[in-house]
Amino acid sequence: MDIVETQSYTFCEPPNELQLKSGVRLGPITLAYETYGKLNGDKSNAILVFHSLTGDAHAAFYHKGEDKPGWWDPMIGPGKGFDTYKYFLICSNVIGGCKGSTGPASINPKTGKPFGLSFPFVTIEDMVAAQRYLIDHLGIKKLLCVSGGSMGGLQALIWATQYPEYVHSVIAIATNTRHTAQQIALHEVARQAIMGDPDWQGGDYYGKSIPARGLALARMIGHITYMSDKSMDEKFGRKLISKERLGYDFSHDFEVENYLKYRSGNFVQRFDANSYLYISKTLDYFDLSANGKLTDVFAKTKAHFLVISFTSDWLYPSYQSKEMVRALKANDLDVSDIEINSSYGHDAFLVEVEGQSKLISHFLARMQKGFNIN
Amino acid sequence: MTEEIRFDHQIILQWVEERSRVLDLGCGDGTLLKLLIEHKSCHGTGVEIDEKAIYTCMEKGLTVSHVDIDTGLADYSNKRFDYVILNESLQEVINPQRVILEALRVGKKVIVGIPNFCHVRARLQIFFKGRVPLTKELPYQWYDTPNLRFLSLKDFRYFCKANTIKILQEVGTAGNKRVAFRPNLFANTGMYLLEK
Numbered sequence: 024m025d026i027v028e029t030q031s032y033t034f035c036e037p038p039n040e041l042q043l044k045s046g047v048r049l050g051p052i053t054l055a056y057e058t059y060g061k062l063n064g065d066k067s068n069a070i071l072v073f074h075s076l077t078g079d080a081h082a083a084f085y086h087k088g089e090d091k092p093g094w095w096d097p098m099i100g101p102g103k104g105f106d107t108y109k110y111f112l113i114c115s116n117v118i119g120g121c122k123g124s125t126g127p128a129s130i131n132p133k134t135g136k137p138f139g140l141s142f143p144f145v146t147i148e149d150m151v152a153a154q155r156y157l158i159d160h161l162g163i164k165k166l167l168c169v170s171g172g173s174m175g176g177l178q179a180l181i182w183a184t185q186y187p188e189y190v191h192s193v194i195a196i197a198t199n200t201r202h203t204a205q206q207i208a209l210h211e212v213a214r215q216a217i218m219g220d221p222d223w224q225g226g227d228y229y230g231k232s233i234p235a236r237g238l239a240l241a242r243m244i245g246h247i248t249y250m251s252d253k254s255m256d257e258k259f260g261r262k263l264i265s266k267e268r269l270g271y272d273f274s275h276d277f278e279v280e281n282y283l284k285y286r287s288g289n290f291v292q293r294f295d296a297n298s299y300l301y302i303s304k305t306l307d308y309f310d311l312s313a314n315g316k317l318t319d320v321f322a323k324t325k326a327h328f329l330v331i332s333f334t335s336d337w338l339y340p341s342y343q344s345k346e347m348v349r350a351l352k353a354n355d356l357d358v359s360d361i362e363i364n365s366s367y368g369h370d371a372f373l374v375e376v377e378g379q380s381k382l383i384s385h386f387l388a389r390m391q392k393g394f395n396i397n
Numbered sequence: 398m399t400e401e402i403r404f405d406h407q408i409i410l411q412w413v414e415e416r417s418r419v420l421d422l423g424c425g426d427g428t429l430l431k432l433l434i435e436h437k438s439c440h441g442t443g444v445e446i447d448e449k450a451i452y453t454c455m456e457k458g459l460t461v462s463h464v465d466i467d468t469g470l471a472d473y474s475n476k477r478f479d480y481v482i483l484n485e486s487l488q489e490v491i492n493p494q495r496v497i498l499e500a501l502r503v504g505k506k507v508i509v510g511i512p513n514f515c516h517v518r519a520r521l522q523i524f525f526k527g528r529v530p531l532t533k534e535l536p537y538q539w540y541d542t543p544n545l546r547f548l549s550l551k552d553f554r555y556f557c558k559a560n561t562i563k564i565l566q567e568v569g570t571a572g573n574k575r576v577a578f579r580p581n582l583f584a585n586t587g588m589y590l591l592e593k
Contacts, residue, residue, distance in 0.1 A: 327460075348462065352472040357442075361451045361463040378452065385455040392458075 025100065025107075027084035027093070029123055031055050034156045041152060047143035051132070054157050055080045055123025056115035059099055060107030062161070067396040069163045070105060070387075071154065072114045073171030073178040076302050077245075077294055079122035082114035083107075097376040104380030110167065110387065115157055117150040117178075119302050121295035124153075128229065128295045139297060140226035147174075147309050151181040158189065165396055168387060170194035172372035173339060174302070177309050180347075183324045184311065192327040192390045194383060197336050197372040199343035200317055200350070201310035206338065209248055210303040213241035217296045226297050238296040239287035246286055251335035251368030255279060317350040327393075329386045330360040331379060333371035359386065404573045405484060405510055406432055408588050412508060412566065413437055417479035420444065420504060422466045422496075423486025427454035434459075442478075444469045467491045470499040477503050484510035485586075488546040494560070501562065501593040509589045513569070515549035517582045534585040550580055550587040557591065566590035 033053045035041045040050030057080045062069060072082055074094065083099035085092050099105045099112055116124035119142070127142035134141075158166065169179040169190055176198025183190045217223055220237025228234060250258075259279040263269070266276060275281050311320045330348050332341035341362045351358040363378055365371040372379070402410070406429050413419065416438050421430050424443030427450070433439040443454050443461040454461040462469060466483075467490050481504030483496070488511060490496045500507045512534060513519075519530035529539050537544065548556075550569060557564050568588040569580025576584040 345464075348464075349472040352462075353474065355474060355477060357460050359455065359460050359462065361448065361455075364448055381452055382455050385458065389458045 025059070025084040026087055027057050027059065027081070028087070029055050029057050029080055031123055032157050032160050034160070035153075041149070041156075043143055043149045044146045045144045049118070049125070049143055049145075049149075052118060052125045052153055052156075053123070053129075054115045054118070054125075054153055056113060056157060057081060057083075057093070058114075059083050059105075059112040060110050062111040062163075065396050066163050067165070067167065067394055068109060068391070069111045069113065069158075069161070069166050070168045070170060071158065071166050071182070072099070072105070072112055073169070073175030074114065074117070075171070075173035075175050076306065077242075077290070077299070078175070079120065080114050080116040080124075081122070083112070095373070098380060098383070104376070104383040105170075105387070106384060109391070113157070113161070115154055117145075117302065118153045119145040119150065119298060119305060121298040126295070127226070127297035127301055137229040139229065142297070142301065144304070145301065146305055147177045147181050148185065150305075151178055151185065154178070154182075155186060155189070164189075166190055167390055167394055168192045168194060170196070170383075171198070172196035173198055173369065174306055177306070180311060183326045183328075184320055187324040187326065190324065190326045191394050192329070192386070194329045194331070194386065195344070195347065196331045196379070197333060197339045197344075197369055198347075199339050200320075200347050201312060202307050203343075207307045209244065209338075210307055213244050214300055214303060216240035216244065217300060220296075223296060226300075228296070233291070234296045235291045238291050238294065238299060239284075241296075241299055242287040242290040242294075243283040246283060248338045249369045251337065251366055253335060253366040254368055254370070257366065258282075317346065318353045321351055321354045321356065324354075324356070326356070327390060328356060328358040328360075329382065330358060331372070331382065332360075332362050333365045333367070333369075333375065334362060335366050336369045336371060338369040402432065403428075404570055405586065405588060408568055408570070409433075409482065409484065409508055409510075410436055412590050413439065413480050416440075418442075418477070419480045419482060420473070420478045420500075421482045421484070422469070422500065423483065423489070424450075424454065424459075424461065426450050427457045427459045427461065429482070429484065430454070430459050431457050466496055470496065470503055473503040475502055476505050478505070480504055480506050480508055482508045484508065484588075485512070487511055488544045488548070491545065493546055494556075497556075497562070497591075498560065498593075501591065505592070506565070507589075507591040509553070509587075509591060511548060511550070511553055511587050511589075512544075513550055513581065513584050513587055514547040515551070515581060516585055520582075550584060553587060553589065557589075561593065563592045564589055565592055 035050035040048035081093040083093040083096045116122045169182045176195040217237040220234035223234035262278040332344035348360045430441040446465045481500040522530040569576035569584025
């Protein structure tokens, strides 16, 4: 059993704060991160992976004394898709997050109190700008690959387009190039659930009772969007919970109701409601083609791409990945893409391990062959 | 152990110049692309609609796009490739005319391989049996064939003429042999090198 410890790196100390996209300056910034595998002599085997909305730096292996591995452990490890015998993996918690990186729950050094809503707005571009400090700190000049699913894919795309000299290849999974009205709407419902909870208290709830009901409701909505009609039907159907017949009241009858309650209850214990607000809004702001045509956005990158999508994903539907692929092809870039037949919905990027492992390991092997660190 | 190279692949290997950029439409398991990379140092890209075949191509270290031929060409810029290959796939596309013209737009040259539906054996079956031909090369029943188009070498020549496409090379093949004498009657497949 591989054990890993979360590390942290603090930078952008005043007066050298990071200028965020909004114009506001943020510093000092701390990033929590983990690494897996060994960085080789010429530092040419580094892969940066990114987490999704509610993920964290703990992508793989086990924390000491814990019995659950990191969120992408089936994909990262010795002999796995991202093979830690061959590659050095890095994953950091995004800024705005709540798992060790600077975010709304962090102490504002100016006031000595948690930021709450005084935390500045961060964008995907800002998250990536912070990650670049970490990569520089680790002495890595060029990443063999940047990779992530969902929000992680957005970060990979920002790396490829904003820091093309750092990126040899990109694996973008179940992701898109701009958030659509439907995605924004679903997030807005989740945000309203949090902000409508009286315990939210304008975001100033630290040290008091947390907006648990609102955050749980937000998570329930999220869970529904991560699954598909078919995967929910296969998992729960109309099964009742320890009941012979319907209760004809508003207590829980169905297994799916219990599942949502259980999962959201766990979530409330581990995630900060304000982080949920900030990061979901960050996603909604994301639009690679905001300043022009999507094909122009990829003009500067020379990266090789692997784009993966899933047939039943309705949160990040595969037509969005195909739009991205078309823009990449129009730039004469080397792009491989696949729409994997899966019934798991958006969750497929976490659970469709076998096919993805093969695709990723073969893609990375080709990338390593053609990689010149200079 | 080196596996024997298929005869149609041998012809394509002869036609394609070293270090060319090649797009293989309907690349299947990527065998031809891999040969072109190994023997001719080509830069190859495949297009394939079958999901399983994508995994096999990736395993071979190929670049491959999971899209159908009919829509998969529009994204590429003009003359991006030296060769676009449509080997044994043209008869399965919905709009072959558009696909060939698009292939000639994105590729400087186009290689097409078609099954000859007017081989003498097929003609005899139609004439004597009064049934749609069923041969080793045309093994499908009318109700389960992937082929949407039925053409002969002669039909293809007419098509090229009507669309002002230059035929640089035509080779009829039967098994592992070239058919020089009356290919429209005796060749199972026709291989073409085209330019516009």
